[in-house]
Amino acid sequence: xxxxxxxxxxxxxxxxxxxxxxxxxxxxxxxxxxxxxxxxxxxxxxxxxxxxxxxxxxxxxxxxxxxxxxxxxxxxxxxxxxxxxxxxxxxxxxxxxxxxxxxxxxxxxxxxxxxxxxxxxxxxxxxxxxxxxxxxxxxxxxxxxxxxxxxxxxxxxxxxxxxxxxxxxxxxxxxxxxxxxxxxxxxxxxxxxxxxxxxxxxxxxxxxxxxxxxxxxxxxxxxxxxxxxxxxxxxxxxxxxxxxxxxxxxxxxxxxxxxxxxxxxxxxxxxxxxxxxxxxxxxxxxxxxxxxxxxxxxxxxxxxxxxxxxxxxxxxxxxxxxxxxxxxxxxxxxxxxxxxxxxxxxxxxxxxxxxxxxxxxxxxxxxxxxxxxxxxxxxxxxxxxxxxxxxxxxxxxxx
Amino acid sequence: xxxxxxxxxxxxxxxxxxxxxxxxxxxxxxxxxxxxxxxxxxxxxxxxxxxxxxxxxxxxxxxxxxxxxxxxxxxxxxxxxxxxxxxxxxxxxxxxxxxxxxxxxxxxxxxxxxxxxxxxxxxxxxxxxxxxxxxxxxxxxxxxxxxxxxxxxxxxxxxxxxxxxxxxxxxxxxxxxxxxxxxxxxxxxxxxxxxxxxxxxxxxxxxxxxxxxxxxxxxxxxxxxxxxxxxxxxxxxxxxxxxxxxxxxxxxxxxxxxxxxxxxxxxxxxxxxxxxxxxxxxxxxxxxxxxxxxxxxxxxxxxxxxxxxxxxxxxxxxxxxxxxxxxxxxxxxxxxxxxxxxxxxxxxxxxxxxxxxxxxxxxxxxxxxxxxxxxxxxxxxxxxxxxxxxxxxxxxxxx
Numbered sequence: 001x002x003x004x005x006x007x008x009x010x011x012x013x014x015x016x017x018x019x020x021x022x023x024x025x026x027x028x029x030x031x032x033x034x035x036x037x038x039x040x041x042x043x044x045x046x047x048x049x050x051x052x053x054x055x056x057x058x059x060x061x062x063x064x065x066x067x068x069x070x071x072x073x074x075x076x077x078x079x080x081x082x083x084x085x086x087x088x089x090x091x092x093x094x095x096x097x098x099x100x101x102x103x104x105x106x107x108x109x110x111x112x113x114x115x116x117x118x119x120x121x122x123x124x125x126x127x128x129x130x131x132x133x134x135x136x137x138x139x140x141x142x143x144x145x146x147x148x149x150x151x152x153x154x155x156x157x158x159x160x161x162x163x164x165x166x167x168x169x170x171x172x173x174x175x176x177x178x179x180x181x182x183x184x185x186x187x188x189x190x191x192x193x194x195x196x197x198x199x200x201x202x203x204x205x206x207x208x209x210x211x212x213x214x215x216x217x218x219x220x221x222x223x224x225x226x227x228x229x230x231x232x233x234x235x236x237x238x239x240x241x242x243x244x245x246x247x248x249x250x251x252x253x254x255x256x257x258x259x260x261x262x263x264x265x266x267x268x269x270x271x272x273x274x275x276x277x278x279x280x281x282x283x284x285x286x287x288x289x290x291x292x293x294x295x296x297x298x299x300x301x302x303x304x305x306x307x308x309x310x311x312x313x314x315x316x317x318x319x320x321x322x323x324x325x326x327x328x329x330x331x332x333x334x335x336x337x338x339x340x341x342x343x344x345x346x347x348x349x350x351x352x353x354x355x356x357x358x359x360x361x362x363x364x365x366x367x368x369x370x371x372x373x374x375x376x377x378x379x380x381x382x383x384x385x386x387x388x389x390x391x392x393x394x395x396x397x398x399x
Numbered sequence: 400x401x402x403x404x405x406x407x408x409x410x411x412x413x414x415x416x417x418x419x420x421x422x423x424x425x426x427x428x429x430x431x432x433x434x435x436x437x438x439x440x441x442x443x444x445x446x447x448x449x450x451x452x453x454x455x456x457x458x459x460x461x462x463x464x465x466x467x468x469x470x471x472x473x474x475x476x477x478x479x480x481x482x483x484x485x486x487x488x489x490x491x492x493x494x495x496x497x498x499x500x501x502x503x504x505x506x507x508x509x510x511x512x513x514x515x516x517x518x519x520x521x522x523x524x525x526x527x528x529x530x531x532x533x534x535x536x537x538x539x540x541x542x543x544x545x546x547x548x549x550x551x552x553x554x555x556x557x558x559x560x561x562x563x564x565x566x567x568x569x570x571x572x573x574x575x576x577x578x579x580x581x582x583x584x585x586x587x588x589x590x591x592x593x594x595x596x597x598x599x600x601x602x603x604x605x606x607x608x609x610x611x612x613x614x615x616x617x618x619x620x621x622x623x624x625x626x627x628x629x630x631x632x633x634x635x636x637x638x639x640x641x642x643x644x645x646x647x648x649x650x651x652x653x654x655x656x657x658x659x660x661x662x663x664x665x666x667x668x669x670x671x672x673x674x675x676x677x678x679x680x681x682x683x684x685x686x687x688x689x690x691x692x693x694x695x696x697x698x699x700x701x702x703x704x705x706x707x708x709x710x711x712x713x714x715x716x717x718x719x720x721x722x723x724x725x726x727x728x729x730x731x732x733x734x735x736x737x738x739x740x741x742x743x744x745x746x747x748x749x750x751x752x753x754x755x756x757x758x759x760x761x762x763x764x765x766x767x768x769x770x771x772x773x774x775x776x777x778x779x780x781x782x783x784x785x786x787x788x789x790x791x792x793x794x795x796x797x798x
Contacts, residue, residue, distance in 0.1 A: 054722030054730040084718055084730070086747040119715030120748040229719050302701065302789070310794035316518030319483055320628050323453030331453040331483070348485040349519040388790050390701070395709035395786075 004166040005255050011144035011160030012037050014175035015198035017240035020143035022150030025131025027079035027117070027124060032150035034128065035177075036100070036135040037074040037194055042110065043238035045071035046207035048214050050231035056083035057093035058113040059230060065112050069203035071236055072106045074194050075135075076114035077128055078151050078179070083229040084120045092123045099132045112234050114192055116153055116179065119229065148177040151192055154393060155179050159266040165199075165255040170243040172199040172252070174259050180221075180267030193218065193233040193263060195256070200239035205246060209253045210235050217260030220292060220381045221268055222299050233260075268382040269364075273389030277365045278308055283378040284371045290327045291372075291379035297325035298368065298381075305386030311361035313354055315343040318368060329372045337369040403565040404654050410543035410559030411436050413574035414597035416639035420537040421545030424530025426478035426516070426523060431549035433527065434576075435534040436473040436593055437503065442637035444470035444511065445606035447613050449630035455482035456492035457512040458629060464511050468602035470635055471505045473593050474534075475513035476527060477550050477578070482628040483519045491522045498531045511633050513591055515552055515578065518628065547576040550591055553792065554578050558665040564598075564654040569642040571598040571651070573658050579620075579666030592617065592632040592662060594655070599638035604645060608652045609634050616659030619691060619780045620667055621698050632659075667781040668763075672788030675763050677707055682770045682777040689726045690771075690778035696724035697767065697780075704785030710760035712753055714742040717767060728771045736768040 013020050017040040022032045047066040049059050065071055075096055082089050093113050101108040115123070138146075148158035162175040178193040201209070214233055235256075245252040269277040280299050285291035298304055301321040307314035315336050323331065336344040339360045343352050366385075412419050416439040421431040446465040448458050464470055474495055481488050492512055500507040514522070537545075547557035561574040577592040600608070613632055634655075644651040668676040679698050684690035697703055700720040706713035714735050722730065735743040738759045742751050765784075 050723075052719065052722035053724075053726075053728060054718050084715060084743065084747060086731075086745065119718065120743075229722055306790050306794040309790065312794070316483060319453050319518065320451065323451035323628055324449075325452075327452075329452060332485075344483065344519075346485065348483060386790065387794075388787055391705050391708065391785065391787050391790055395705040395711070 001258055002254060004251065005258065006164045008162045008164050010162040011148055011175045011177045012194060012196045013141050013144040014162035015173040015196045015240070017041060017198060017238045018196045019139040019141055020147040021135040021138040021140060022143065022146030023131055023135045023138060026127045027077055032146065033077055033079045034131040034135055035076045035147035035150035036132065036139065037147055037196065038104065038139055039072055039236050039238040041238050041240070042070050042072055043236035044069060044201060044203040044206050045112065045234065045236050046203060046210045047232060047234040048210060050228060052229045054084065054229050056081055056115060056230045057090040058082060058115045059232060061093050061097065062112045062114065062232060062234065065109060068109055070110055071112055072104055072110045073100050074112040074114065074234060074236070075100045075132065076151050076192060078116050078153050080115060080117040080121055080123050081119050081230050082115040082123045085122055088122060092125045095125050096128055099129045103132065103136050114230070114232055116151065116192055116230055144175065144177065151177065151179045153179065154272060155270055157270055159263055161259050161262045163255050163259045165251060167243055167245065167248050167251060170241060172197060172241045172243045172245060174256055176259055176263055178263040178267055180270065191218065191228065191231045191267065195235035197235065197237045198239065198241035199237050199252060200242070200244040201237045201246065205249060206235060206237050209249060209256060212253050213257040213260045216257055217264045220379065221264040222296055222381065222383050265382050268384050271384035272393045273387040274384030275309060275387055276363065276385050278368070278383045278385060279365065279380060280368045281378060281380045282370045282372065284373045284375060285377045286375035288377045288379050291377050292381060294322055294325040294327040294370065295379050295381035297321050299383035302386055305383070308361065308366055309385040309387045311358050313338050313343060313357040313361060315349065319344060322370065329374055333373045335371045335373070339367060400657055401653060403650065404657065405563045407561045407563050409561045410547055410574045410576045411593055411595045412540050412543040413561035414572040414595045414639070416440060416597060416637045417595045418538040418540055419542035419546040420534040420539060421542065421549030422530055422534045422537060425526045426476055431545060432476055432478045433530040433534055434475045434546035434549035435531065435538065436546055436595065437538055438471055438635050438637040440637050440639070441469050441471055441509065442635040443468060443600060443602040443605050444633065444635055445602060445609045446631060446633040447609060449627060451628045453483065453628050455480055455514060455629045456489040457481060457514045458631060460492050460496065461511045461513065461631060461633065464508060467508055469509055470511055471503055471509045472499050473511040473513065473633060473635070474499045474531065475550050475591060477515050477552050479514060479516040479520055479522050480518050480629050481514040481522045484521055487521060491524045494524050495527055498528045502531065502535045513629070513631055515550065515591055515629055543574065543576065550576065550578045552578065553671060554669055556669055558662055560658050560661045562654050562658045564650060566642055566644065566647050566650060569640060571596060571640045571642045571644060573655055575658055575662055577662040577666055579669065590617065590627065590630045590666065594634035596634065596636045597638065597640035598636050598651060599643040600636045600645065604648060605634060605636050608648060608655060611652050612656040612659045615656055616663045619778065620663040621695055621780065621782050664781050667783050670783035671792045672786040673783030674708060674786055675765055675784050677765045677767070677782045677784060678779060679767045680769065680777060680779045682768065683772045683774060684776045685774035687776045687778050690776050691780060693721055693724040693726040693769065694778050694780035696720050698782035701785055704782070707760065707765055708784040708786045710757050712737050712742060712756040712760060714748065718743060721769065728773055732772045734770045738766060
């Protein structure tokens with residue numbers, strides 16, 4: 001965060017000219033399950049999508065929307081991923097976009113679609129269409145929270161953030177909602193993040209800024225190393241602030257990155273069965289990519305994650321994960337610190353007080369700092385611990 | 400298995416000219432913790448070692464033994480990995496080799512060393528040296544079982560196999576012991592496998608044959624995707640059968656591969672907290688490497704493994720893991736079968752009976768067959784399910 005940025009309340013409706021709604025259309029057994037975000041005017045759009053080969057129809061469809069560069073709305077349902085549903089599933093997704101387009105009187109190619117939930121079941125498309133009509137009626141400049149609720153699956157809390165960026169030409173706003181919690185039972189796919197901004201920015205610049213922000217936020221987030229069929233991050237920029245940000249792209253990118261990092265942290269903290277947020281930083285690396293690769297390997301190690309669940313200062317598992325990360329380093333030069341205590345240096349453990357550190361790990365945020373002392377680059381990755389509840393959530397549900 | 404191969408009882412002492420012992424020297428709180436395997440005559444040696452950057456002294460030392468090509472003995476302790484122990488740890492490892500060499504009257508460079516257990520603690524080297532003296536006294540042609548016991552950490556059963564290969568020139572034998580169970584609490588490192596054979600074979604040929612056998616056995620084994628600092632597979636060939644196998648390398652390699660596959664399956668079945676062996680085969684792939692890569696991604700998915708613990712026919716998680724494996728395939732052409740039942744084809748689930756399949760998954764061996772219908776290559780990977788006990792074993796122990 002720099003001095004020209006302020007956190008504000010709200011989310012996707014914090015920027016000017018956006019309305020949202022979250023309604024219940026009846027896909028899930030209870031709760032809101034359909035979110036709609038609308039820009040009053042055509043917005044430039046950018047997006048990042050799952051690289052999963054078995055990508056769902058919504059991902060394949062929304063990629064085209066992003067390529068075309070202009071969008072009016074995002075429609076998203078929870079409770080059903082509409083993935084592995086064949087040709088019929090693809091047509092159901094098209095119908096979702098068409099219904100929104102018809103009511104907004106815009107081309108269906110300007111409607112981003114997203115689905116999250118169970119794989120391999122047809123979407124109850126009539127219910128969704130009725131839900132879209134209802135959502136249109138409920139669209140409101142205060143609807144961000146309802147939309148954040150409507151995209152939740154096993155998430156225990158809605159996730160939203162908004163930021164104001166003060167530029168010489170005026171203020172612009174960015175807002176976002178997200179859902180996560182691992183790939184999520186039952187077959188629940190998906191990390192979704194929908195972002196809005198009232199900045200004036202062209203689609204190619206927006207795409208580049210989004211890519212850079214995601215690189216150091218959501219791409220640094222890992223719950224259980226599973227990448228779903230439906231993941232997407234989409235941003236709409238409607239220019240309603242009247243502030244052209246092309247001259248301030250660095251500032252805009254930093255604001256967006258900070259917002260995305262906060263959302264990523266919220267997702268990690270709410271990971272399935274999580275009892276704590278775990279922040280792993282690798283410093284002194286030759287490149288950012290190598291730093292992130294090592295941090296991710298540590299973050300994805302079931303042995304490290306179960307140790308943290310047990311509040312065990314088990315640096316040996318961290319070292320072993322570093323060693324198998326594929327990143328070249330000298331184990332005799334590397335250092336590991338847990339909660340600010342140096343536990344490993346010069347190829348050996350330090351004489352740290354294991355009992356005291358065990359007590360210090362009994363908290364809701366744990367930091368592991370690894371210093372390779374090989375270079376000047378660093379990366380931070382967020383994850384959560386691995387508890388009985390992860391197994392319960394993912395084993396006890398039956399498809 | 401081909402007709403010229405027979406499973407026989409025993410393990411590393413089944414081949415002629417090998418003796419072994421397993422004793423208690425006092426590293427672990429209870430049970431045998433020191434294994435010694437000796438060839439009566441100098442043997443050719445080959446080995447495969449962990450690629451972990453933080454490799455333990457025993458790995459660095461034994462690599463040199465394998466490079467030199469000749470060995471008389473393998474000495475292995477459990478309960479302490481002698482890893483991340485600095486210069487002193489390296490010298491402790493040398494002392495282990497020296498003690499064996501002194502008693503066998505051979506060069507220390509002919510003694511393979513191995514350690515498995517807790518990371519970051521000095522080895523009680525005096526106890527180990529006394530244990531080596533005791534083990535020498537107990538060396539026996541029936542000592543294979545005791546050696547298999549002495550390398551166990553959280554393994555619940557010793558793992559051993561032996562095979563006889565009938566060649567036109569006579570019979571040769573291969574025997575092996577192994578330990579596994581994931582990377583294993585507390586910081587317990589290591590998959591270890593020690594193999595012996597009375598075949599006559601030169602060191603380079605032995606290395607190639609071992610590499611090929613490991614490629615389709617231990618390299619197809621994954622418990623929790625953690626690769627330890629101490630993993631090794633070593634084979635001694637003493638030629639005591641009088642049968643030169645260079646003309647029958649294919650047969651010899653197949654026998655060795657079959658033996659290693661049985662040991663790998665035993666390790667998977669005894670994975671930490673495992674309730675079942677899971678065999679994942681990918682067929683119809685363009686290459687073996689791609690088939691194995693996809694099978695491993697499925698095998699390492701916590702979501703797939705927790706579903707199998709819950710006996711849930713959750714093909715959606717299998718498809719999602721296939722999709723993120725990095726292997727190119729057409730989701731509309733691929734097929735997935737669980738326990739012999741086709742559950743996914745033509746981009747959609749079949750109308751299988753989920754309740755019946757749920758019942759069929761309540762067994763100790765589960766098979767998942769994925770047919771990509773893209774090529775003619777296939778690979779099989781072994782793993783286990785992911786249970787509450789995995790979390791318990793890995794979280795409740797405190798270093």
